[in-house]
Amino acid sequence: HPLSAEPVDESSVKKMILTFEKRSYKNQELRIKFPDNPEKFMESELDLNDIIQEMHVIATMPDLYHLLVELNAVHSLLGLLSHENTDILSLLNETVVDLLQELTDIDTLQESEEGAEVLIDSLLEGQVVALLVQNMERLDEQVKEEADGIYNTLAITENMAEFRPGLCTEAAQQGLMQWLLKRIKAKIPFDANKLYCSEILAILLQNNDSKYTRELLGEMDGIDVLLQQLSVFKRHNPSTAEEQEMMENLFDALCSCLMLPANRDRFLRGEGLQLMNLMLREKKMSRTSSMKVLDHGMIGPEGADNCHKFVDILGLRTIFPLFMKTPKKMKKTGASEKEHEEHVCSIIASMLRNLKSQQRSRLLNKFTENDCEKVDRLMEMHFKYLEAVQQADKRIEGEKHEMVRRGEILDDGMEDEFYLRRLDAGLFVLQLICYIMVEISNSGISQLQQRVQQILNLRGGSVKVVRHIMREYAESIGDGKTDEFKEAERKRIMDLVENF
Numbered sequence: 001h002p003l004s005a006e007p008v009d010e011s012s013v014k015k016m017i018l019t020f021e022k023r024s025y026k027n028q029e030l031r032i033k034f035p036d037n038p039e040k041f042m043e044s045e046l047d048l049n050d051i052i053q054e055m056h057v058i059a060t061m062p063d064l065y066h067l068l069v070e071l072n073a074v075h076s077l078l079g080l081l082s083h084e085n086t087d088i089l090s091l092l093n094e095t096v097v098d099l100l101q102e103l104t105d106i107d108t109l110q111e112s113e114e115g116a117e118v119l120i121d122s123l124l125e126g127q128v129v130a131l132l133v134q135n136m137e138r139l140d141e142q143v144k145e146e147a148d149g150i151y152n153t154l155a156i157t158e159n160m161a162e163f164r165p166g167l168c169t170e171a172a173q174q175g176l177m178q179w180l181l182k183r184i185k186a187k188i189p190f191d192a193n194k195l196y197c198s199e200i201l202a203i204l205l206q207n208n209d210s211k212y213t214r215e216l217l218g219e220m221d222g223i224d225v226l227l228q229q230l231s232v233f234k235r236h237n238p239s240t241a242e243e244q245e246m247m248e249n250l251f252d253a254l255c256s257c258l259m260l261p262a263n264r265d266r267f268l269r270g271e272g273l274q275l276m277n278l279m280l281r282e283k284k285m286s287r288t289s290s291m292k293v294l295d296h297g298m299i300g301p302e303g304a305d306n307c308h309k310f311v312d313i314l315g316l317r318t319i320f321p322l323f324m325k326t327p328k329k330m331k332k333t334g335a336s337e338k339e340h341e342e343h344v345c346s347i348i349a350s351m352l353r354n355l356k357s358q359q360r361s362r363l364l365n366k367f368t369e370n371d372c373e374k375v376d377r378l379m380e381m382h383f384k385y386l387e388a389v390q391q392a393d394k395r396i397e398g399e400k401h402e403m404v405r406r407g408e409i410l411d412d413g414m415e416d417e418f419y420l421r422r423l424d425a426g427l428f429v430l431q432l433i434c435y436i437m438v439e440i441s442n443s444g445i446s447q448l449q450q451r452v453q454q455i456l457n458l459r460g461g462s463v464k465v466v467r468h469i470m471r472e473y474a475e476s477i478g479d480g481k482t483d484e485f486k487e488a489e490r491k492r493i494m495d496l497v498e499n500f
Contacts, residue, residue, distance in 0.1 A: 010067070016054060016058070018071065045092060053095060062108050064115065065119040066114075068119065069122040077099065077100065082134065094145060100123075100156050103119060104120075120167075124167065128156075136150050169207075195245060217253075217263075226253060230254070247289070255292055268297075273313060276290040277318050288340070311351070311355065323348060327340075352435075353439075378436060378437065382430070385429050389422060392425035396422065435470065438496040439496060441500055442496050470497045
């Protein structure tokens with residue numbers, strides 16, 4: 001091509017885009033003129049395909065993306081996606097998807113903020129996601145090129161979502177969520193496309209403003225789809241690293257969905273608790289993540305129904321052995337001991353918070369069994385995490401002194417960062433453990449209170465330290481909840497603390 005001989009600069013890019021526009025227009029004219037006679041516009045389509053191939057060079061120059069928009073090329077490219085199909089057109093279609101994938105490559109987008117914004121705005125204005133989804137509907141994955149087309153299309157959506165997370169809601173609305181769920185449950189053997197779908201689904205749900213996408217998934221019976229797909233892993237481990245990655249993506253998607261109260265109910269009705277309980281018992285790779293799902297399903301006041309149901313399906317028999325002893329196998333699947341202990345303690349704390357009447361008694365009885373061995377384990381964890389947090393506190397104090405010495409100012413941002421570091425060092429688990437301690441000490445079962453106090457005294461622990469930890473916990477409570485709730489919850493915790 002004569003064009004490719006020239007050095008590429010703004011004027012040659014303009015020339016290229018105008019050539020594309022001309023050929024695109026000519027192709028359209030011929031299509032309208034000879035709708036039933038593809039031979040007549042075949043050649044114009046091949047010419048069009050050639051120029052789109054050449055336009056790949058623009059993907060190396062994001063600062064010139066504004067030309068694609070100003071000269072209407074984005075609009076024309078999107079128009080080609082919605083063309084009626086002929087043999088040659090599926091080739092054109094592929095070429096357009098390839099070009100869009102390269103133009104939206106995340107590294108390229110990050111090179112020129114301005115160019116990227118202009119391009120993404122223009123694509124969204126042209127309803128790019130809806131068009132891409134309709135296009136995927138037409139592709140046949142039995143054909144390798146078309147399966148690749150789906151993979152590349154998913155890459156475009158991932159690129160755009162990474163560059164502009166706010167677009168997830170819009171993408172989900174324009175049919176992407178529905179298509180992903182349909183593809184995930186399709187009876188097609190596991191492949192790269194299924195893995196990619198699970199990844200995009202998790203991205204759509206984990207975005208900050210995901211309330212809408214979580215609602216949408218719930219309304220589309222997505223909770224059932226996720227549970228069905230995950231049930232495969234209750235007795236079998238994933239057979240490859242890729243399949244394991246897909247399993248984790250689906251678990252992550254499920255955890256995100258459970259942040260929405262309405263989905264807790266769908267999870268309950270879809271027998272999600274039973275599935276997670278089985279997974280915990282089966283000791284397969286899915287065990288670590290099923291624990292995380294239970295934690296998400298039972299936490300907070302919205303978790304009350306799930307907490308009661310969990311006791312009814314004999315979940316206490318599953319969870320307490322895991323509380324007593326962190327499984328060796330957990331470490332193999334890459335989950336840390338701390339993560340395991342955090343989820344177990346969080347589940348028990350949620351049950352103490354939410355259970356009423358007979359289910360609550362069953363939970364408290366567990367703590368008295370076998371000469372209060374559960375209390376002994378609780379106290380052992382208390383001292384383990386207390387020590388970890390005290391060490392972190394020492395380090396942080398040292399750094400603060402150093403900052404003061406250098407005359408630096410400790411602002412709120414620094415304080416928040418220090419608090420996050422302390423949570424990470426084990427303060428979060430320690431808060432849960434102390435919460436369980438004050439709850440069982442206030443349960444009216446004197447044997448539990450005595451045992452907690454006895455071990456505290458024996459190991460030189462102090463009520464004062466526990467109270468201090470609980471005060472700090474009460475201060476930080478109720479993220480994203482109403483002020484009434486925060487106030488009531490704070491008061492409830494402080495009352496427990498006063499009686500401790």
